[in-house]
Amino acid sequence: MQPKYADIMEWVAVNIFDFYQNLNQFYGVLAECCTQQSCPAMAAGPALNYTWVNQDRKSVQLPAPTYIDYVMTWVQNLLDDDSVFPTKAGA
Template identity: 55%
Template sequence: LFLTQPYAAATLVNGSLRKVVAAPRYVDVNEWLAVNTFDFFHYTNLFHGAVAESCTPRDCPVMNAGSSVDYTWTDSQRRSVKIPAPQYVDYVMTWIQNTLEDENVFPTKGGAEFPRDFQNAIRLIFKQLFRVFAHIYHSHFDKILHVSAEGHLNTLFAHFISFSREFDLIDKKELAPMADFIAELEALGRI
């Protein structure tokens, strides 16, 4: 459904979002990554909240991005387990929130340095946020249409993908479930 017109072309911004994702000249790259990660987390969480009533263990017994891609959660014993999508998203959002609040990862005190592996932490967050986007598009886009929010979601996703590409945050293989839509956004000049 999200690949069909006019839905695929619905956005709030004309033109490419690539121009707005580059770090400003005098801004530390890690600061730029941090503030944008915080924003993407909150906006993605809002969109999932908009479809949460229809994302139930009965309707979404496995976290997926369409019929061919299932996502697993790594439990405390380091085992990959299939869990219902709402539980997976709850775990993801809780983990990201805890990471964002961790001063050792996202320092907020003046003079505090970002950790050496900060960009790896950002990559893990972006990977999980992408999975939430992919699930929303593949399983709940009809609910997004019902509230006429497709332009908002598409704009956020185009911004997210543009930012991810600018800083090499998501592996190309991970993007496969949304590759056709990403190609459509490219063809439309959005990313």
């Protein structure tokens, strides 16, 4: 729940950052079990495969560890971008 005197955008940003950190630690535990050989595709069951859109705007299927690495890197880049998540007071 948002604290009474907290700015809504700052509160959301802090919670997104915390969620990202927790997710990153959680994946660190699973990384030993999910290798390129054991998880050749990023999927949620037999009917749903996740794909990555490459620089040529083409959808490509990646092994799960590679897909997760790409997603986590993309999110980290957003978190590091001051135009998306400002770090200076009043921004």
